[in-house]
Structures are given as structure tokens and as C-alpha cells.
Amino acid sequence: MNRRHLLAALAAAPLAAPQLARAQGWTPDRPVRLLLGFPPGGASDAAVRIIQPRLAARLGQPVVVENRAGAGGNIAVEAAARSVPDGSTMVSANIGTLAVNPALVRQMPFHPSDDLAPLSLVFNATNVLVVQAARPYRSVADIVAAAKARPETLVYGTGGVGSPGHLCGIRLDDLAGIRTVAVPYRGGGPQMLGLLAGEQDFSFSPLGNVATHVAAGTLRALAVSTTTRAEGLPGVPTMIETGLTGYEVLNWDGILVPRATPAAIRTTLGDAIRAVLAEPEVVAAFAQRGLTPRPTGESDFAAQLAADSTTWQGLIRAAGIQAS
Numbered sequence: 001m002n003r004r005h006l007l008a009a010l011a012a013a014p015l016a017a018p019q020l021a022r023a024q025g026w027t028p029d030r031p032v033r034l035l036l037g038f039p040p041g042g043a044s045d046a047a048v049r050i051i052q053p054r055l056a057a058r059l060g061q062p063v064v065v066e067n068r069a070g071a072g073g074n075i076a077v078e079a080a081a082r083s084v085p086d087g088s089t090m091v092s093a094n095i096g097t098l099a100v101n102p103a104l105v106r107q108m109p110f111h112p113s114d115d116l117a118p119l120s121l122v123f124n125a126t127n128v129l130v131v132q133a134a135r136p137y138r139s140v141a142d143i144v145a146a147a148k149a150r151p152e153t154l155v156y157g158t159g160g161v162g163s164p165g166h167l168c169g170i171r172l173d174d175l176a177g178i179r180t181v182a183v184p185y186r187g188g189g190p191q192m193l194g195l196l197a198g199e200q201d202f203s204f205s206p207l208g209n210v211a212t213h214v215a216a217g218t219l220r221a222l223a224v225s226t227t228t229r230a231e232g233l234p235g236v237p238t239m240i241e242t243g244l245t246g247y248e249v250l251n252w253d254g255i256l257v258p259r260a261t262p263a264a265i266r267t268t269l270g271d272a273i274r275a276v277l278a279e280p281e282v283v284a285a286f287a288q289r290g291l292t293p294r295p296t297g298e299s300d301f302a303a304q305l306a307a308d309s310t311t312w313q314g315l316i317r318a319a320g321i322q323a324s
Contacts, residue, residue: 026087026262026265026267026268027059027268028087028268031063032059032061032062032064032087032090032269033063033066033089033090034052034055034064034066034090035066035068035076035079035089035090035092036067036091037068037077037092037097038073038159038188039069039186039187039189040067040189041187041209042159042187042188042191043125043188043206043208043251043253043290043291044092045187046289047253047286047289048065048122050282051122051273051276051282052065054276054279054281054282055273055276058272059269069186070186072097072163074097074101074108074109074110076091076093077097077098077110077116077256078109078110080116080256080258081259082258083258087268087269089257089258090119090255090256090257091256091257092253092254093253093255094164094252094254095164095312096159096161096162096164098254098309099112099312099313100167100316102309103162103312103316103321104162104316112305113302113306115258116256116257116258117256117258117259117261117266118255118305119255119257119266119269119270119273119298120254120255120295121252121254121294121295121301122253122254122293123252123253123286123294124250124294125208125251125253125290125291125292126224126226126251127204127207127225127226127249127251128204128206128207128210128214128221128224128230129143129202129204129239130202130210130219131201131203131219131222132198132200132218132220133217133218134198135201135202135220137202137220139242140242140243141242141243143201143202146201147176147179148177151179154181154201155181155182155183155201156181156200156202157183157184157185157200157203158185159184159185159191160185163188164251165204165205166182168249169182171247171315172239173319175246176244180201183199189209191205192210195219196219202222204225206251206289206290206291207224207230207232207289208289208291211232211290214233222242223238223239223241224237225251226249227240230290231287232287232290254296254301255269255273257269266298274295277293277294277295
């Protein structure tokens with residue numbers, strides 16, 4: 001290479017790297033917002049706080065978590081659905097907001113499948129049926145017997161209407177043939193405070209929220225909502241083991257973007273999320289909170305949402321639960 005060609009190549013080099021990066025895929029050029037429809041203190045907030053710095057490192061831009069609590073998660077998801085589809089806004093949402101709210105809210109401000117594109121599921125959480133230690137209930141059978149003796153008097157707290165904890169209570173009522181009363185709070189954190197304060201007879205709460213209280217003896221764990229026992233509570237039976245055949249309630253969260261977001265942007269964000277969820281430090285941090293990382297592709301997330309929408313919306317309508 002002669003001197004003239006060498007100088008030309010050196011002059012072009014600073015431009016070559018960005019052009020190559022653009023050719024290989026999209027990269028964010030500004031901070032990315034990650035909206036969350038619930039206040040601090042719950043499983044969803046814990047999960048996004050764990051992945052936030054690692055996601056920022058992989059994207060090369062800050063990831064800013066914004067808690068926009070209210071309306072069972074709808075406020076945050078609506079804001080995301082209406083945002084510019086340029087990769088600068090994502091939203092973390094759970095099974096309640098995406099699969100259940102359409103059966104509970106008369107005028108949904110968004111359509112989960114039409115207005116949003118799934119990137120990846122983030123976690124599955126084990127919900128635990130717990131009671132305050134001062135309560136007399138020592139088994140699921142005790143709660144069922146009390147509810148049958150005094151219909152519509154036993155109260156359980158939830159993280160909001162249609163939240164996973166609410167779904168657990170709906171399934172309990174359905175399979176046990178009882179009628180209990182769900183009291184919605186503005187998220188898992190406030191709901192847990194209410195439980196500890198004695199405002200509820202029982203609760204279905206994520207394992208990570210109750211484990212320390214169970215270990216300390218302030219809460220008593222009676223059963224888990226999954227089909228297998230939880231690693232963190234091996235001595236606690238499943239709801240199926242207590243006699244409620246067919247009882248299972250999945251508690252999942254996932255991350256989505258506006259539907260019109262280009263495929264290249266979705267691929268970059270989805271790949272980054274899945275890579276973070278596979279990091280050993282993230283797996284360990286999730287496990288401490290009773291969460292199981294669940295990195296998935298877009299199609300698997302969409303299939304999970306469709307299946308749960310059919311199951312839960314049908315059950316809610318059959319139970320005659322009123323929409324708001």
C-alpha cells in the first residue's frame with residue numbers, strides 16, 4: 001500500500017466502526033426508560049432493580065426505572081404503548097396486567113397483543129399461602145373450613161385487582177367451593193405491610209416477600225401455588241398436596257415495547273435481556289428472592305400470554321367477577 005492509500009484508509013477508519021455497528025444491528029443513542037406499574041417493595045420491582053445495571057452495561061446507555069403505580073399496572077403499560085417506538089421505552093408487566101385486566105376493566109386503555117410487542121419473560125415467582133402467626137389457621141383445610149362456616153368474611157390481601165395473588169385466591173375459591181373477600185392494595189409491598197399489620201386473614205404472596213418473615217416466625221406458610229414444592233420452603237406442601245386437585249397459578253413478569261418498534265431494535269433489547277437473565281449473579285440474586293429467571297423469545301412470551309388470557313379471562317367471567 002502506497003502512502004496516499006494508507007492515509008486515505010486511516011482517514012476513513014473512524015467512520016468505519018460506527019457504520020459497521022449500524023450494519024450489524026441497532027444500538028441505543030440515549031438512556032432507556034423501563035416503566036413498572038407497581039411501587040417499590042414487590043417482586044417485580046426487585047427483579048428490575050437487579051437487572052437494571054447489567055442491562056445498562058450491555059446496551060451502553062443508562063436504564064432508568066420509573067415506578068408508575070396504579071390501575072393494576074395499566075398506567076405504566078398504557079404509557080409504554082403510547083410512547084415513540086424507537087427503543088427508548090420498555091415496560092415490565094405481569095400476568096395480571098396483561099392477561100387478566102382485559103376481563104376486569106370495561107374500557108382497557110390498550111390491547112396487550114395489538115399495542116405491545118413482547119421481548120422476553122423475566123421470571124416466574126412462587127406464590128405462598130401465608131397467615132400471620134397470631135391467626136389460628138395451621139393448614140389450608142383450616143382456612144377452607146372457616147370460609148365455609150362464615151362465607152364472605154375471610155379477607156385476603158392482593159397486590160391489586162387481577163394480580164397473581166388475586167388469581168390465587170380466585171382459584172382457591174373455585175376449587176374449594178368457598179367465598180372469600182379480596183382486598184386490593186397498590187402493589188406487593190403495601191400488601192405485605194397490611195398483612196403484617198393484621199389487616200388480612202391470609203395472603204398469597206411471592207416467596208421472596210415472605211421468606212424472611214416465615215423464618216422469623218411472624219408468618220406461617222401453609223402451601224405454595226406451584227405444582228412442585230419450592231426450593232426455599234421444602235417442608236411446605238403444594239396446594240395440590242393439600243387436596244385441591246388441579247391447583248396451579250403461574251406468577252410471571254415480562255418486558256415489552258410498543259408494537260411498532262422495529263425488529264432490529266426488538267432483537268437488540270431482547271438479546272440483552274436474555275443475556276442478563278443468564279448471568280450467574282442474576283440467577284443467584286433472583287433465587288434469594290424466590291424468583292426463577294425465564295429468558296424467552298418473543299413467540300414463547302406471546303404464546304404464554306395467549307394461553308393465560310384464555311384461561312383466566314374465562315374463569316373470571318364464569319365466576320361473575322365484576323369489571324370496573
